[in-house]
Amino acid sequence: MADEKKFWSKDYQVYKPNPKGTGAMLALSLSSTGLFLNLSPQAGTERKFDYKNKVSMKVDVVDIARFAEIIKSKPIMGKDGAPKEATIFHSPGKGSNKILTIVWSSQFNAYYLSIAWNSDQGKGKVGITITEAEASALILLMNYALPKLLFWDRVICEDSSPKKEFANIKEDIPTIQVDDVQPASTDPTPFDDFKDTGETINADGEDLSSIPF
Secondary structure, eight states, rough: OOOOOOOOHHHHHHHEOTTTTTOOEEEEEEEETTTEEEEEEEEETTOOGGGGGGGEEEOHHHHHHHHHHHHOOHHHOOSSSSSSEEEEEEEEETTTTEEEEEEEEEEEEEEEEEEEETTTTEEEEEEEEEEHHHHHHHHHHHHHHHHHTTTTTHHHHHTOOHHHSSTOOOOOOOOOOOOGGGOOOOOTTTTTTTOOOSSOOOOTTOOOOOOOO
């Protein structure tokens, strides 16, 4: 539509460079094609990142639920006593796959999130540590995106439209039939029998007609 406005969303970003040059930048982005988690490796030892070689992974509804399970129950311990990790496997096809992992790290007192990929062109891995607050922010934003991923927000907006709510409502305005109109009363009023005698009488019954005014 010509009048339709386009709105551009801002990514949620977390920057974690380090002196070794093994840091990364995380970006959670929402677009018309879905919700994406992007990791860009650090470029050298400076606070710069290689955005051209970022690795992206599309996040679906079940992925968000697995993230929330790990973050809300930090840490979930496995049978071996080690923190349980959430692993999400995606296979885009053409001999490639991606594995997203999030696990609580007692060493850094933070979560470690990584995306590993394997394809015909090679393999690699990018990881980043995120604090509890940053992880909670991720879950809050993912939960916000859930209705949009399922297009539920459009359904809610359409169902709550005033035009649709009142489209089938007819105004119940009562109509008055001519037969229902009652004629005016013909009973004599209390003043019908009143005749002007020219006398002026006050409240005590005294005749005041002889008093000049």
